[in-house]
Each structure stands twice: as C-alpha cells, then as structure tokens.
Amino acid sequence: MKLLVNFSRKAGQKPIIAQVVKETGVLINVERAIIDSSEGEALIDIPDESCKIVKEKMASLGATVRVLEHGIILDETECVDCGACVSVCPHEVFYLDEDWVVRVREGRCVLCGRCMEACPHHALYHKEEL
Amino acid sequence: MIYTRMKKSIDLINERVRDGNARVVTADEMPGLVAELGEEEALREVDVVTTGTFGAMCSSGAFFNFGHAEPPIRMERIWLNDVEAYGGLAAVDTYIGATQQSTTREDQYGGAHVIEDFIAGKSVELRAMSRGTDCYPRRTITTDLLLEHLNQAIMCNPRNAYQRYNAAINTTDRVLHTYMGMLLPNSGNISFSGAGVLNPLSNDPKLRMIGSGVPIFLGGAQGMVVGEGTQNSPAGGFGTLMVTGNMKEMSQDYVRAATMQGYGVTLYIGVGIPIPVVDIDIVRSTAVRDEDIEVDLLDYGIPSRNRPAVRKVNYAELRSGIVEVNGEEIRTSSLSSYRKAKDVAETLKGWVEQGKMTLVLPTRPIIPETRVKPMHESVHGPRVLDIMDKRVVSIGESEEIRAAAQKLLKGETNHLPVINNNGLLVGIVTTYDISKAVANPGKATLVRDIMKKKVVTTTQDEPVDIAVQKLERHNISAMPVVDKEMHVVAMLTAIDLGKLIGGRWLK
Ligand code: SF4
Numbered sequence: 001m002k003l004l005v006n007f008s009r010k011a012g013q014k015p016i017i018a019q020v021v022k023e024t025g026v027l028i029n030v031e032r033a034i035i036d037s038s039e040g041e042a043l044i045d046i047p048d049e050s051c052k053i054v055k056e057k058m059a060s061l062g063a064t065v066r067v068l069e070h071g072i073i074l075d076e077t078e079c080v081d082c083g084a085c086v087s088v089c090p091h092e093v094f095y096l097d098e099d100w101v102v103r104v105r106e107g108r109c110v111l112c113g114r115c116m117e118a119c120p121h122h123a124l125y126h127k128e129e130l
Numbered sequence: 131m132i133y134t135r136m137k138k139s140i141d142l143i144n145e146r147v148r149d150g151n152a153r154v155v156t157a158d159e160m161p162g163l164v165a166e167l168g169e170e171e172a173l174r175e176v177d178v179v180t181t182g183t184f185g186a187m188c189s190s191g192a193f194f195n196f197g198h199a200e201p202p203i204r205m206e207r208i209w210l211n212d213v214e215a216y217g218g219l220a221a222v223d224t225y226i227g228a229t230q231q232s233t234t235r236e237d238q239y240g241g242a243h244v245i246e247d248f249i250a251g252k253s254v255e256l257r258a259m260s261r262g263t264d265c266y267p268r269r270t271i272t273t274d275l276l277l278e279h280l281n282q283a284i285m286c287n288p289r290n291a292y293q294r295y296n297a298a299i300n301t302t303d304r305v306l307h308t309y310m311g312m313l314l315p316n317s318g319n320i321s322f323s324g325a326g327v328l329n330p331l332s333n334d335p336k337l338r339m340i341g342s343g344v345p346i347f348l349g350g351a352q353g354m355v356v357g358e359g360t361q362n363s364p365a366g367g368f369g370t371l372m373v374t375g376n377m378k379e380m381s382q383d384y385v386r387a388a389t390m391q392g393y394g395v396t397l398y399i400g401v402g403i404p405i406p407v408v409d410i411d412i413v414r415s416t417a418v419r420d421e422d423i424e425v426d427l428l429d430y431g432i433p434s435r436n437r438p439a440v441r442k443v444n445y446a447e448l449r450s451g452i453v454e455v456n457g458e459e460i461r462t463s464s465l466s467s468y469r470k471a472k473d474v475a476e477t478l479k480g481w482v483e484q485g486k487m488t489l490v491l492p493t494r495p496i497i498p499e500t501r502v503k504p505m506h507e508s509v510h511g512p513r514v515l516d517i518m519d520k521r522v523v524s525i526g527e528s529e530e531i532r533a534a535a536q537k538l539l540k541g542e543t544n545h546l547p548v549i550n551n552n553g554l555l556v557g558i559v560t561t562y563d564i565s566k567a568v569a570n571p572g573k574a575t576l577v578r579d580i581m582k583k584k585v586v587t588t589t590q591d592e593p594v595d596i597a598v599q600k601l602e603r604h605n606i607s608a609m610p611v612v613d614k615e616m617h618v619v620a621m622l623t624a625i626d627l628g629k630l631i632g633g634r635w636l637k
C-alpha cells in the first residue's frame with residue numbers, strides 16, 4: 001500500500017520516517033522523496049496490514065498522510081499505443097504486449113508524473129493530486 | 131535453364147480484385163512468405179501487398195470552403211476555434227495547418243485539433259474579418275460549423291509518410307523536449323518513429339508503384355498520392371509523399387491531434403498504400419524486413435542541423451525495446467504506433483480483397499534520384515563574434531579576493547573570468563561571490579577558493595541564438611568566449627545582445 005506523506009521540518013525535529021520505523025517496527029520503503037529545508041513530501045510503500053498504525057503514528061508526529069489507491073491511469077479512448085511512455089518511466093510501468101498494445105503495471109507506479117509529460121495524446125492521468 | 135523474367139500485368143491484378151479473388155497480404159507477412167515460397171512462387175501467389183504507417187505528421191492540413199454568407203464576405207483573417215487559418219485564398223476558402231497553435235490555448239489546441247474535432251462531428255467556431263469591398267461588403271462574421279456544413283473539406287498534406295526517420299538520443303545532462311518526444315538526460319532513453327517493415331516507401335524505395343494518382347488509405351478514407359512530398363529525398367532513403375483525401379470520409383480512429391510537450395501541436399495520421407506485385411523486383415522490395423531498414427541514432431543534445439550520429443540502428447533493434455550504445459543497454463520508445471500501422475495495412479487489405487479499391491499505376495512518376503538540399507542562406511544569422519565584448523578583465527586564480535573586488539569595483543563588469551598561470555580559463559567569480567566572501571570572512575583568501583569551477587562558455591563562431599539559449603538555461607547574464615585552448619578571448623553579456631538591431635533575432 002502506498003502512502004503520500006507531507007511534513008514540515010522544524011529545527012531540532014527528528015527525521016519523521018526514521019522515527020516511525022523505529023517506533024512501529026514496520027519496514028518502510030521510500031519510493032520517492034522531495035525534501036528541502038522547511039518541508040518534505042515522500043511516497044512510501046508499506047505492508048497493507050501496517051497501514052493503520054503507520055498512518056496514526058505519522059499523524060501524531062504532525063504529518064498529513066493520504067492513501068494512494070491508484071497509480072497512473074490510462075485512458076484507452078485517447079491512447080494510440082505509440083509507446084512514447086515506455087522508455088521514460090523510471091519504474092518500467094509500461095510495456096507493449098505481443099499485439100503492440102500498451103499495458104500498465106499500475107502497482108509499480110510511484111506517481112512521479114514523468115509519463116504524463118511525455119504522452120503526446122493526454123492519455124495518462126492520476127486520481128490523486130500530487 | 132532458361133531465365134524468364136516473369137511479369138504480372140496490373141490489368142490481371144485488377145481483374146482478380148474485381149472478382150474478389152485477389153491474394154492480398156500485409157507487408158509484415160511478405161518476408162516470411164517469400165522465404166517460404168521463393169520469389170517466383172510469391173510473384174505468382176501474391177497480387178497486392180498493403181502497407182501502413184501511423185505517426186506524427188507535422189506537415190499536414192486541410193482546405194475548407196465555407197460557402198457564401200449573406201451579405202457575402204471576402205475573408206482576410208480567419209480563425210477556427212481561435213486557430214488562425216490562411217487568409218490568402220479569397221472569399222470563403224482557407225487552408226489550416228496542423229501545427230498552427232490556438233491564440234488562446236497555446237500548445238494545448240491547434241490546427242490538428244480543429245481537424246480532429248471536425249472529423250469527430252464536433253462544432254467548430256469560425257471567425258473572420260475583412261476590409262469590405264463593393265462586391266463583398268461584409269466585414270466580420272462569426273458562426274458555428276459542423277463538417278457537414280462545409281462544401282469541401284479536403285485534407286492535403288505536403289509531407290507525409292516519411293520512408294524512415296532517424297532515432298534520437300540525448301547525451302547532455304538535462305531533459306530535452308523535442309519533436310522526437312521526451313529525451314532523458316545522459317542517454318537515458320532512445321526515441322524513434324516509423325513503421326519499418328510496414329512503411330509504404332520502404333516497400334517500394336525505387337518508387338515504381340508509388341507516384342501521382344495512386345489510390346491510398348488516408349485517415350480512414352480512400353485518398354490519393356498527389357506526388358512527391360516536400361523535402362522528398364528518396365536518394366538518401368528519406369522519401370516523402372504529398373497526399374490528399376476527403377476529410378468528410380475520415381475517421382477519428384486514424385486522425386488524432388497531439389501535443390509534444392515543449393515542442394508543440396502535431397497531427398497523428400494513418401497512411402497506407404497498396405502495392406501491386408507486378409514483377410520479381412517488387413517481390414524483393416516488399417520482402418524488406420525491419421532488420422534491413424537502418425537509420426542513424428542522432429544526438430539531439432547538439433543544437434545543429436548536422437547532429438552527430440552515435441551509431442547506426444535498424445528497426446528490429448529499435449522495436450525490440452533495448453538498443454546497446456557503448457556497451458550500455460538503453461530502453462527505446464516509439465512515437466508512432468505500430469499497432470495502428472498494422473490496423474491501417476489490414477483495413478486496406480480488406481478493401482482490396484472486397485474489391486472496394488482497385489490499383490492504379492502512377493500517372494506521373496516520382497524521381498527516385500531526388501535529394502534534399504539545405505537552406506540557401508544569403509545572410510548568415512549573427513554569431514557571437516559580431517557582438518562580443520573584446521575588452522576582457524580577468525583575474526589570476528592565486529590572487530587575493532581583495533584584488534578581485536577592486537577589479538570589479540573599477541570595471542563595468544560583474545563577471546571576472548579566472549585564469550591559471552598559463553593564461554587558461556579555470557573558473558569565474560561574480561560580484562555576488564565576492565560580496566558573499568567579504569560578508570562572511572572565513573578561511574578563503576584567494577580567488578581560487580571562492581570561484582565557480584564549472585564555467586559555461588561560448589565560442590566566437592557559435593550562433594547568437596545558441597549562446598542566448600545557454601544564458602537562459604543556466605540563468606546567467608554573461609559568459610566567457612574561449613578559443614580551443616581555453617584562452618578567454620572576449621566576454622558575451624546580456625548587454626551585448628542589445629547590439630542586435632531591434633533585437634530582431636531574439637524571441
Ligand atoms: S507516474 Fe512515473 S512511475 Fe508512474 S507510470 Fe508515470 S513515469 Fe512511471
């Protein structure tokens with residue numbers, strides 16, 4: 001299960017993800033993180049059963065947490081199966097099947113947004129705001 | 131053994147087409163068939179090979195005739211959904227180009243979208259202006275139109291169906307947005323376009339069966355080859371075609387507007403040509419495989435017409451998804467759709483099998499020896515040499531920061547190139563770097579301690595437009611002009627750019 005975590009970094013505060021790992025014992029896989037001096041956003045992957053405890057812990061440390069239900073979504077009426085998205089995705093979400101139709105492995109997606117920029121046909125979108 | 135040069139007449143082929151007995155295959159099936167049957171048997175067996183391609187074809191557009199209004203207008207400036215169309219055709223004719231962008235929605239809507247919207251049955255707003263004449267008194271008009279309201283909507287594309295297209299890679303350290311799509315930095319991906327084995331011209335590179343008057347599939351309609359396309363260069367393997375077809379018979383399945391991020395609007399269109407198999411030469415040319423069609427892999431990081439080729443690649447490698455470059459495996463992406471190209475070739479196959487399309491030999495040939503020329507430039511664009519400032523104030527790397535401050539205070543410059551003992555460029559310091567060093571006095575005392583070592587430079591013969599791109603991209607206002615050995619021969623600053631008359635070469 002993927003969670004999008006936003007947090008502010010106050011002086012002296014401990015790194016929030018490390019703290020949650022330490023206190024809950026849940027293994028957190030950080031798939032994408034943008035962190036600057038005052039705030040941060042991280043996309044993390046955790047086992048489904050640990051969702052509640054991680055969410056609560058993070059919230060108690062002042063972060064806002066949203067569950068990402070979907071990865072990138074392909075609009076089949078707009079897609080022409082060119083494949084422009086295939087090589088730009090860092091997580092190999094897209095591939096062409098034996099009939100040259102583009103397939104999506106949604107679960108691998110970390111919503112970096114790169115493919116949306118590369119698609120000439122506006123066929124890719126996501127439900128969550130980034 | 132007696133060698134007989136077998137032939138099959140176009141009349142015989144058309145007789146079979148009309149009787150519904152023609153053996154038609156798509157171009158991707160032909161290599162296997164020829165390998166299995168042999169060339170002579172393939173000639174006897176196969177009557178028609180259908181080809182297809184579906185990709186971005188920027189040089190496309192359509193002629194429209196709107197019919198006369200009451201009172202009538204001779205339209206001089208014309209917009210369709212805020213996309214300007216050509217106003218030099220008199221009265222109520224116009225031509226809209228696919229890449230023309232909307233005045234209100236920029237690269238999110240353009241001529242290609244107008245064409246797709248018309249085909250999709252959507253209503254399009256026409257706005258036009260005129261100065262008014264005795265015979266055409268009306269000065270403005272605004273009306274909503276459907277495709278069926280137009281007298282004619284004739285797609286006429288000056289340059290379609292490129293025989294093949296060079297593949298693209300990017301060796302720079304930043305993302306490039308090109309008409310070849312998104313190119314990741316540090317050779318992160320390869321982008322290519324073209325249907326390879328299915329491409330019409332690759333199946334008849336000598337242009338024996340493809341020429342003026344030949345019937346084709348265009349955007350789902352039965353269209354026709356007008357003749358050679360613009361920039362046609364079959365001698366080098368880069369032939370193009372000018373094609374036409376009735377937009378009213380087209381389908382959105384094969385006509386799609388698109389936006390290449392950072393480049394602009396373009397039109398994806400499906401084009402297919404049936405090739406009659408009249409002799410052994412045509413059997414051979416239609417037996418072409420992806421492996422046989424080679425292109426250069428060009429470095430789009432070099433902003434010049436003569437981009438260096440990294441290596442040669444063929445369509446089989448490109449389509450495999452991975453190409454090796456200098457020992458590294460790099461993922462590929464196609465911009466054109468192979469699935470749609472196959473769909474075009476198969477639809478065309480169906481038309482010929484059902485006798486809906488008969489074959490025609492070219493009424494006028496396209497000359498296969500044609501080669502494209504670059505632009506004749508009578509006036510060369512400005513080069514850095516023309517506007518650079520030759521008064522260079524520089525500083526040695528082992529001089530004190532104070533000395534640099536003094537030089538900056540005296541001179542009119544904010545940038546000091548830093549040179550080593552041999553007089554070669556090793557860094558740069560700006561007024562900002564110096565003030566920072568002075569404001570926070572630390573251990574740094576020498577210029578070399580505070581200079582920026584990564585210096586963006588230009589050369590005397592670099593075109594000013596390229597130099598300006600560098601300044602903009604790095605968000606800087608000056609850069610040293612260096613020779614081959616890295617001697618600083620001049621400086622180029624934003625102020626120098628003002629020397630260009632009226633800034634006419636600039637954005
Ligand atoms: S959003 Fe990023 S990770 Fe997800 S499919 Fe697109 S490129 Fe891949």
Ligand code: SF4
Nearest residue numbers: 079080082083085119
């Ligand atoms: S780039 Fe867009 S249109 Fe092309 S295959 Fe991917 S989703 Fe489809």
